[in-house]
Amino acid sequence: MQLGETIYPMEEDFIMVHLQYSCSNCRSFMSSGKRWACHQCRSFYICDKCYSAEQELEERERHPSNSRETHELHPVDIVGVPEETKDGDGIIESKFFDTRHAFLSLCQENHYQFDTLRRAKHSSMMVLYRLHNPTVV
CATH class of the missing domain: 3.30.60.90 (Zinc finger, ZZ-type)
Incomplete structure (x- = not known):
């Protein structure tokens, strides 16, 4: 809020x-x-x-x-506005997102780029994959 x-x-x-x-x-x-x-x-x-x-x-x-x-x-x-708006998803901890520098290192090591829409979509998808699958190389 x-x-x-x-x-x-x-x-x-x-x-x-x-x-x-x-x-x-x-x-x-x-x-x-x-x-x-x-x-x-x-x-x-x-x-x-x-x-x-x-x-x-x-x-x-x-x-x-x-x-x-x-x-x-x-x-x-006014209809359709839910009374309860709490997020039911759990918090996922990852060392790559603890600091700005750790995230920057992850992006540099894996060549994640956000300079075009196509690259930003791919990089975002890979970052999310990495977040949900931390043990996969």
Whole structure:
């Protein structure tokens, strides 16, 4: 959660995948209840709490506040978001991933390269194979 909050302002520099909708006002993730969507504005969603606060505002201060016309917000049920999000996979320990230098040595010794997409895919596959099969030469 802290990582997401840290890199959120830099989202234009990263490929970000939002697995849950976040409120456009308070930036909290919406995992249950309703989200309120504006069909005229691309990716504008607010939570129930912010919707209640929006309804208490004067007509000219409501969404969008920089326009003469107000947009209607429509409720959308939030479904399919699991309550439990813990990862069931165990932690795999490996000496090659303990330090940055150990990983660099592994890549240099095995000629793993990441300069093209094709090489990056192959190198990633081989690194994962090495992680899951540490005794294979």
